[in-house]
Amino acid sequence: MKVNQFDIIIVGGGPIGIACALECKKRGWSYVVIEKGALTNSLFNYPKNMTFFSTSEKLEIDDIPFISNNPKPNRDEALEYYRRVTTSNQLNMHLFETVLAIEKTKPNEFSIKTDKSTYFSKYTIVCTGFYDIPKMLDIPGENLKKVTHYYKEAHQYALQDVLVVGASNSAVDAALEIWRKGGRVTMVIRGESIGERVKYWVRPDIINRIEEGSITAYFNAFIKEIKEQEVVIDTVNEEIIIPNDFVIALTGYLPNFKLLESSGIKLSKDGKNRPYYDAETMVSNVEGLYLAGVVCGGNETHKWFIENSRVHARRIAKHLETLSI
Structure with missing residues (x-):
């Protein structure tokens, strides 16, 4: 086995990346989450006084209760919740490490190059969000x-x-x-x-x-x-x-389309840059490469958010259970 070899590599350490890591851990799959900033980096960079549109139960992952002072939690409460979920479950996180390239090198192998190392996995999940590239x-x-x-x-x-x-x-x-x-x-x-x-x-x-x-x-x-x-x-x-x-x-933000395209993922040609994926399994046009969370919407960054994309983690895990890991 190669050094830095995992069953699954998860790119992006936001709420959906955490949800994917929880699914991997429950099933005993080896995994690592690679995040280029702090844990839940996008939420960390939100305005300090931001209040979510969603109520706290809609932001829960893996049925872990999210208790907030008000029905609609604020940024600090969300940071505390996702941090507690991560630390209490001892999830394998590599923070402040940027993924530079994702390449499928063999039928069942991906090579993920970062600014610190190179990793190998059978499967890869990309849930990178969109908050880092402003329009x-x-x-x-x-x-x-x-x-x-x-x-x-x-x-x-x-x-x-x-x-x-x-x-x-x-x-x-x-x-x-x-x-x-x-x-x-x-x-x-x-x-x-x-x-x-x-x-x-x-x-x-x-x-x-x-x-x-x-x-x-x-x-x-x-x-x-x-x-x-x-x-x-x-x-x-x-x-x-x-x-x-x-x-x-504050004119909006975009996903990292260059990373998606260099990984072989096809984007729609209608100006919306929606990446291809199967809605039931979340697998992209690249076999073994999955998409989850906001990144699935392309330019339509309002389409997916924590509340309605947390189910992506279970869809991916359900499909992976049918494969040989």
């Missing part, structure tokens, strides 16, 4: 230090002119939090209204703040250019230049 604006000034595609907390934006790009949950949460901490907030929104998928208890709040003038919002608008002390906004009627200290561009 870029592709405009002048986007590389300035004052521009970010992630939002953590509001304090640093107090007393500053802040432009928030987007109308999703993350953009709305950022705009409201920064305004309540004393920031002067302007929103630039591509559509004609706040997104319909914004949390139902938050959507009226942002609409009211906009209508009363506490937060300025430009609908059907785009940022044309970002400068050191101002931004240029292209609206339906005119071009507007406003003072600016920070730009928070």
